[in-house]
Amino acid sequence: MPSPSKKSQAGLDSTDRAILAALIEDGRMTNSALAARVGLAESTCAYRVRALRESGVVADISARIDLAAVGRPIQAVVQVQLASHSRTHIDALFDRLAGIPGALSVVHVAGDNDFHVHVAVASPERLRDLILEHITSHPAVTKTETQLIFEARRGSGVLGPL
Amino acid sequence: MPSPSKKSQAGLDSTDRAILAALIEDGRMTNSALAARVGLAESTCAYRVRALRESGVVADISARIDLAAVGRPIQAVVQVQLASHSRTHIDALFDRLAGIPGALSVVHVAGDNDFHVHVAVASPERLRDLILEHITSHPAVTKTETQLIFEARRGSGVLGPL
DNA sequence: AATGAAAAGACCATAGG
């Protein structure tokens, strides 16, 4: 009866964490490889993975693509300041920013600038156009601050020690 | 012979873009499902996907996990200013920041603050500890500015119109 | 929860159009 599964937090035992780590490393790993790696039978492993996906612990499994290869070699962070912080304005702007073509992520932060928008564009001109057309054109936006990204890297992630 | 493949940029035709879009949506889609979706024979589709991965256009396929579910419900952006902008210092700090446990991404930007570090932590105390231990402790760091993240969303991405 | 085993399905390499 092999199951030393330690629960270190809300419903996730060490086997689940091993599965998560593996799927972060390679989201296309086959179930059999995964089962071998975490030491489960294939059927059990498949069951666990399904449970993790259905419960939303695995939010999605998705390809990351080379931005230069799809014609968007320039990246920037555009910080956006709002005049009004009413819920309605925040929500509306959030939607609008997330919908910008080329927006990779939009973050709503506590601070002087309310949103950080990470964008990828084809050229500096396109960056200007994007900001003018989709951001500063909004009546509630008081200010933007744009920083060119020299290099972006992934961090070591979240499955090391707490 | 059915092949309307329009090249809109460097080596990528519209079929490739359809494949990329599908794999961004669901990186674990089977080759047969993908082939059906983009209207290719399975053999051809598999060939395309392999080419896209080998050429690095598909950088990786990876699971995104719910940060709260793994015990890190607090996110923040920590902006970091450096005293010296020598190549050596930049590189060293970049490595160090990317290695912080809980670091999701590290971005080197042109601006007053040189780095933006996106982190996920278990609690505000852990955030403080992380900053003190891994960031301000570095001799070249002159200043940090930290913003709590209220909400982070994915943008619409890069495969819409240029 | 976890397992093994069998049926169903997906994949790969190959050859030919």
Added chain:
DNA sequence: CCTATGGTCTTTTCATT
């Protein structure tokens, strides 16, 4: 780029523990 064929590996299902 498509079809078609094997042979192999993978996933799923289910009765059992």
